[in-house]
Amino acid sequence: MSPKSMDRRVKYTIMMIKKSFISILKEKPIAKITIKQICEEADINRATFYAHFKDQYDLLQQIEDGFLEDIKLHLASIAYSATERESVSALERIIGYIKENAEVCSLLLSDRGNLDFHKRIMMIAQTQFIAELKQKKELSAEDAEYIFLFITVGSVGITQKWIVDGMKRPAVEIAQMIFTLTEKVLL
Amino acid sequence: MSPKSMDRRVKYTIMMIKKSFISILKEKPIAKITIKQICEEADINRATFYAHFKDQYDLLQQIEDGFLEDIKLHLASIAYSATERESVSALERIIGYIKENAEVCSLLLSDRGNLDFHKRIMMIAQTQFIAELKQKKELSAEDAEYIFLFITVGSVGITQKWIVDGMKRPAVEIAQMIFTLTEKVLL
DNA sequence: AAGTTATCAAACAATGTGTTCATTATTTCA
């Protein structure tokens, strides 16, 4: 279902529903949001909602998926990075993209979204970077997983704090910080 | 409201409700759990539920709070630890306690519970440990916060994975791993 | 044993859910 091949009506409907949902999500946790409310705010029939989404959670999931799709595209243009400069740059790109879409991101990455989404974003940037280091160092598969997890989740934590604090620092700085901490752990 | 001062009936009611809730939480996410279902499984009147809890989320919150209370007690017996051995031991204690109460913990710390709860547990063990290192190193307050966050959230990630993997490794090993990674970051 | 307090069953209006169906509006493409 690429947005290109969609009927214009469908595009409009989905756009309005997502917009409405995001707007409501700013005010209350997802558990308190009703389908009815989403539809009223979007001025979309409730039956139409059910034609596209199962419930609020399915809707959130789809928003997140679309987001990751975008991020992947942003990264696709970057060649596989072997040097530090390139790694940091990849991280910076992602973090910069997050800043551009601050409104939605700060929602999805705040307490509102779910932790899995955080992880997925960070893993995109680091997976290949970590893969190399698995080889370089002589780590058991399981140990490597634990360390990988430590780094990934920690990085997510940092990004989240940065967002909550209003994204005042430049993205490069955060990217550099994550990279440095990662290196230390892998020393 | 310490459990000591409670009417026996109240103790019983709350016990049954929590038990029922935990049991249901194994099968479905909290959002899909209804008050009615909790009460039926607990054989408690619905009106009685509302006398004690606002909703499922309030109930979960209270379960988590009780849990943290327990953990704090477990730690209270440990003197302020300055050496590595003592720090690791403190971590091991917590992780060991988690293992003892595996059933509930694996729920609260899995995707089911919320991230804040993870953080709160780990912070208990590390707060004072980190405090020292803020002084030793010359870090700006903000930088220290970011690094602290990286470590805390990363540690939570490791513990979570350990639980999900069935807690096969001994608790000391995980404690040692967290300590080592923490030290590396702070190097 | 008497007084206090928690739980209970039953009932209630209010609200949301998920689905169906005929009707209307928009889009697609031949």
Next chain:
DNA sequence: TGAAATAATGAACACATTGTTTGATAACTT
């Protein structure tokens, strides 16, 4: 452009959950 295809709509529906209130009953405390 005009016909066929498709999507959105409004209304209605049975059903479930919610949160609250009532007076009666049972258990606890002192």
